[in-house]
Amino acid sequence: MSDESRTTTVEAVEADAVAAPRGRDREAYAEIARGLLDRPLPPEYRAEWALHFASEKAIESEVEEERAAAVIFRIGEEWLALSTAVFEEVAEPRRVHTLPHRRNGVVRGIVNVRGELLVCISFATLLGIDKDVAVERRDRSLHFERMVVIGRANGRIAFSVHEVHGIHRYERSALSPVPGTVGQAVSSFTTAVLNWQGRTVGLLDEIRLLDAIDRNIA
Template structure:
């Protein structure tokens, strides 16, 4: 029968907690915090797929990427010895042209790779699907899709490999690293011209 006073004490503590009126200042601070967070999220209108080729972190528009899968055997094509086409790869029963994106972008893959990040996927086949066309390329590491504020895109520094590239549109911060943004339409057009 000693449970009754303890139970009443707990109920009165709960009643006091629930019955406590919030201070006006606390409510205003909470409202400001929520409004600021909503504004921050509304500004994230860009979406980029981030990956690494050699020592360069790059980003393509996320709408271009259909899937990311384990590497597959690439079958070379006769009479295709140029640097862009690696060959054909089987993606879910469909033969897909696999390109050497680093060749198109003229990246130096001998540059030392950065330390591998946590929770990142190593060597992957990235499958693009755009303009009724499917292409694939091998990436050394995949960071995935990220949203960003387009007004926060910086200029490409002159020290970066893509500084003179016509495919580069800027640099975006993704977590602790910067990724060079690529113009997806220009990349596709250049690939199609070279595939002829």
């Protein structure tokens, strides 16, 4: 099946499910979700990612090793950064279709991004962030809420953020250790801290993060 045909089919399925009665809507998305959530990881997945990150520094020049780039974003009051190596795109907010019998808190449901159905997760839940703080304070920056898509060897994952700053390039030597005041859940995924515009930004470890996501959607 061509990419164009596959996209058309996915859009047709979603349109039919949304227009259908509530019961049929749940059944349709449950069936689609099972295919997304139950797909097996390729045997070489771990090995490929380990090789990728292990060899990355070996092929960089000495100057390039001192610089890196990450996308900075905000969830609640937490400013975080994730390597550009795993970022795919930033899109407008999308409707999240919840999944029946899926109540672990991390998996929110599925979303349609450019005709592709993606599993949508809650970074706030995964990282233990109080995402409602900004809402309680009527934070005007909620107008900048976005849907972020990150790529993996075996697919893509989406999650919502309250704000996206964009790409930030930094010197590796400027990174600071993670302070003890950072929450336990966040610190377990944070490899270092960036100082940006007077703010403290937690630099997330993409390998640990992707492993945790795999476990939660398995």
